[in-house]
Amino acid sequence: MSGIVPATQTYRRSAIFMDTLVSVQAISDQPEALFDERAVSAFGWFQHVEQICSRFDPESELSRLCARTGEPVSVSPLLYEAVRFALEVARLSDGAFDPTLGHTLARRGFNRHYITGQTVDTPNAPADTPDYRDVRLDPAASTITLLKPLLLDLGAVAKGLAIDLASKELEGFAHSVVEAGGDLRARGRNAANEPWRVGIRHPRHEDALIETLHISDMAVCTSGDYERRNPTGGSHHLIDPQRGVSVDTVASVTVIAPSAMVADALATAAFILGPTRGLPFLAAQGVDGLLFSSALERYATRGLTRYMQ
Amino acid sequence: MPLPPQPRKRPGKKITGGLVALSSAAIVTVYAAGYTQTQSAAAQFDTPIATASVPPTARIATATVAATRTPFQPIQIGSTINGPAPTTAPLSRTTPTPASISTPTSTPKAASAAGAYRDGSYVGLGRSRHGDIEVTVVVQGGKITAAKVSQCLTRYPCSMISALPGQVVARQSAKVDFVSGATDSSTAFREAVANALAKGS
Numbered sequence A: 001m002s003g004i005v006p007a008t009q010t011y012r013r014s015a016i017f018m019d020t021l022v023s024v025q026a027i028s029d030q031p032e033a034l035f036d037e038r039a040v041s042a043f044g045w046f047q048h049v050e051q052i053c054s055r056f057d058p059e060s061e062l063s064r065l066c067a068r069t070g071e072p073v074s075v076s077p078l079l080y081e082a083v084r085f086a087l088e089v090a091r092l093s094d095g096a097f098d099p100t101l102g103h104t105l106a107r108r109g110f111n112r113h114y115i116t117g118q119t120v121d122t123p124n125a126p127a128d129t130p131d132y133r134d135v136r137l138d139p140a141a142s143t144i145t146l147l148k149p150l151l152l153d154l155g156a157v158a159k160g161l162a163i164d165l166a167s168k169e170l171e172g173f174a175h176s177v178v179e180a181g182g183d184l185r186a187r188g189r190n191a192a193n194e195p196w197r198v199g200i201r202h203p204r205h206e207d208a209l210i211e212t213l214h215i216s217d218m219a220v221c222t223s224g225d226y227e228r229r230n231p232t233g234g235s236h237h238l239i240d241p242q243r244g245v246s247v248d249t250v251a252s253v254t255v256i257a258p259s260a261m262v263a264d265a266l267a268t269a270a271f272i273l274g275p276t277r278g279l280p281f282l283a284a285q286g287v288d289g290l291l292f293s294s295a296l297e298r299y300a301t302r303g304l305t306r307y308m309q
Numbered sequence B: 001m002p003l004p005p006q007p008r009k010r011p012g013k014k015i016t017g018g019l020v021a022l023s024s025a026a027i028v029t030v031y032a033a034g035y036t037q038t039q040s041a042a043a044q045f046d047t048p049i050a051t052a053s054v055p056p057t058a059r060i061a062t063a064t065v066a067a068t069r070t071p072f073q074p075i076q077i078g079s080t081i082n083g084p085a086p087t088t089a090p091l092s093r094t095t096p097t098p099a100s101i102s103t104p105t106s107t108p109k110a111a112s113a114a115g116a117y118r119d120g121s122y123v124g125l126g127r128s129r130h131g132d133i134e135v136t137v138v139v140q141g142g143k144i145t146a147a148k149v150s151q152c153l154t155r156y157p158c159s160m161i162s163a164l165p166g167q168v169v170a171r172q173s174a175k176v177d178f179v180s181g182a183t184d185s186s187t188a189f190r191e192a193v194a195n196a197l198a199k200g201s
Helices: A032-053 A061-066 A077-092 A099-115 A155-169 A260-273 A275-284 A302-307 B013-044 B056-061 B063-067 B108-114 B167-172 B187-200
Strands: A009-017 A020-028 A135-138 A143-146 A175-180 A183-187 A196-202 A205-215 A218-224 A250-257 A288-293 A298-300 B120-128 B131-140 B143-151 B178-180
Touching: A009 A032, A020 A032, A020 A155, A032 A061, A032 A077, A032 A155, A061 A077, A061 A143, A077 A099, A077 A135, A077 A143, A077 A155, A077 A260, A077 B013, A155 A175, A155 A183, A155 A218, A155 A260, A155 B013, A183 A196, A183 A260, A183 B178, A196 A218, A196 A250, A205 A218, A205 A250, A205 A302, A218 A260, A218 B178, A250 A260, A250 A275, A260 A275, A260 A288, A260 B013, A275 A288, A275 A298, A288 A302, A298 A302
Parallel strands: A196 B178
Antiparallel strands: A009 A020, A020 A175, A135 A143, A175 A183, A183 A218, A196 A205, A218 A250, A250 A288, A288 A298, B120 B131, B131 B143
């Protein structure tokens, strides 16, 4: 590619959704008004996904679904697809990734914030703890049936889906990035006509980078043990469904995939699988990834080098 | 560096295609099906900014929900702090609103029960990795009629920032465009709203 990016302007808009800062950026020679229009549509998707998939909003479609057990519930295409995708990742990861963890998360958060205010006393999972196999889909009827009382958590899927949908709104621009809280999908090239440079946050130093990747037309998502920590710092939200405790062997996992939905979900799954199982899992899924153990040992898929220069 | 054992080939290639293909199909399906829904959601953008009748703490907790119902509109950076509530959010209009937000016709009593705020505009500051956020909360008739970021970051009306200087990235390294894993919560915004409301309660 010998040409120069014909764009002269970098447009960027930001807003807060899903408790995080969402930024939409494009490099274009088209009028700013056109970008603004697309940015509004892009933010609209974040709003829409959040309204439907929020576990914290009792009025969300997700919450209404989780209020019913043992009967098919007709759901919107968005919720159906999000759940279907989450279940598929759960199946592929043999349950390491499990969207039925909502109760566990809620219970822990509740204990932490309202009762003890201390490190969670992790109860052993009851024998009848639900898992992803307790969710049934009916593609013909577009219904979801919960076989047991359970609380779906689509946190690892919804944000990625919103990023992908927002990115689709920007298809008219050759060069764009949608970024939400450190997860992103990049298209084209940056203002210097190079692949977008995406730094990976150092897991132990907030303001340092541990690696830099060169990304074009791919999504990059990172799951870190530094996110959503409880006040004592003793545990985080990346919980092993089978053990019911926070994973303590991994500091962060970064996944590069064609969609943010895939990257986000697989980063979470690989985090829970840990260093020795997580990387082979990513390779088996055909995506590239970078994992730092809690001792900061570096693990990478072989294909990662293509994103390094 | 230690590397876990990896398969020589990538047996997952096909499977991979499966997961990636599944996500692609999902995105296309949702994008297509969601268009009309988005349009109806867009109608909600015209909903007036919440006239809240909930206690400050509850309101802050639901700030994100409330904010997403507000109109998308560009915000003048550094707009007059004590200015009137945005005229672009007509208070007379009502559309379905979340349970945490009352309609403009709700009685002041609700607000009183929750501890009414004194009328006026209140400014609160919050700090984030992006810099300080200044939020202006407008109280009319004892209720919050508007809350917006008046400096640095815009939010509430879910808004647009003409320039987000440097963003996260420039702070960390001039050599990258973005940082993955640099999670940013809206804590600063909520903190700023809380600070502003503390002055008005």
